[in-house]
Amino acid sequence: MQLVKRTYSGMMHAIAGLGALEKLSDDARTSDAYRWQRWTASLLAIHDIDRMVALDLPWWNVAATREAEDYLRARPGARVFEYGAGASTIWLARRAGSVMSVEHHADWHRRLEPMVARFANIELWQRDLTGDAYIGAIDEAGGLFDMIVVDGRRRAECLARAVPHLKPGGVILFDDSGRRRYRHAIETCGLPEQRHFGRSYCVPYPDFTSFLRG
Template identity: 75%
Template sequence: MQLVKRSYAGFMHALANLGPFEKLTHDAKHHDPYGWRRWSASLLAIHDIDRMIALGLPWWNVAATREAETFLHARTGARVFEYGAGASTVWLSQHAGEVISVEHHEEWHRRLRPAIQPFAHASLWHRALEGTAYIDAIMEAGGLFDLIVIDGRRRTECLTRAITRLKPDGMILFDDSGRRRYRRAIEQCGLSEHRHFGRSYCVPYPDFTSLLRD
């Protein structure tokens, strides 16, 4: 399966470097981020962090992303914690007042630092996955958060921690929420789930992102 995924990503990257598709990516930046042009361009950016950042997109379900943006814009200076850094960290930094993102992969952390550096209100932490340093990073950050994103490793444990650090009117964004190994934790977490299924950035098939609230 991993070989198939790598082959597919390599094929899309090769297409992205062809003239007509380069133009698609360039033009898509000026169109609705939730429209078909931007989504189509994101397919060419799968596993390409620079292209995703340039498109201004996180790797989530499209409808869930729109709802998350509306949520953040209704809260001046919204405070965000994110498990699992990526293009979403840049996107969050463009829409929130404070962002703390924790990443377990050291090389990926180094790769992302230059993209986060322009945002003085954003912090990118590296914490080892072993032990509790990664899942307890939200406790280390202190305080409560308007939005908590769970899109990294050990997601069910992260959800348990996140619930204790969520503001009363806050929201948890749980990506890839259709995966069987996450369903019980989500269904038993005590929060109301709005599970989005459909068009998602970077992939040609429909996928899940859930928004959890009281």
């Protein structure tokens, strides 16, 4: 499966470099984020964080992304915690008061550091997956959050740790929520779930992102 994913990504990157499609990506940056032009451009940006940041997109379900944007627009200065850093970190920082993101992969963390340094409201941590350091980063951050994003490793455990840190009326965005290994944790976390299924950025197939509401 990993070989298939790498092959697909490589093919998309090669196609993205073609002159006509470069123009498509450039034009898409000013198009409606939730219509087909920006989504099509995102397919060419899979595993390419520079393109995703330029497109101002996270790798989530499209409808869920719209809902997340509406939620943050209604809460100026929102405090956000994120498990699993990437283009979504910058997308969140452009819309929230502060973003605290924890990443387990040291090389990826180094790749992101100069990108997030342009945003004074991002705090990016690297914590090892072994033991409690990664899961417990939200305890280290302390306090309550308006939005918590669970989109990294050990998601079931991260969800359990996140729930006590959610403000009343806050939301947990849980990506790839249709995967069987996550369903028990989601269904037993004590929060009502709103599932979005359908068109998702970066991939040509429909996928799930869920909101769990405090």
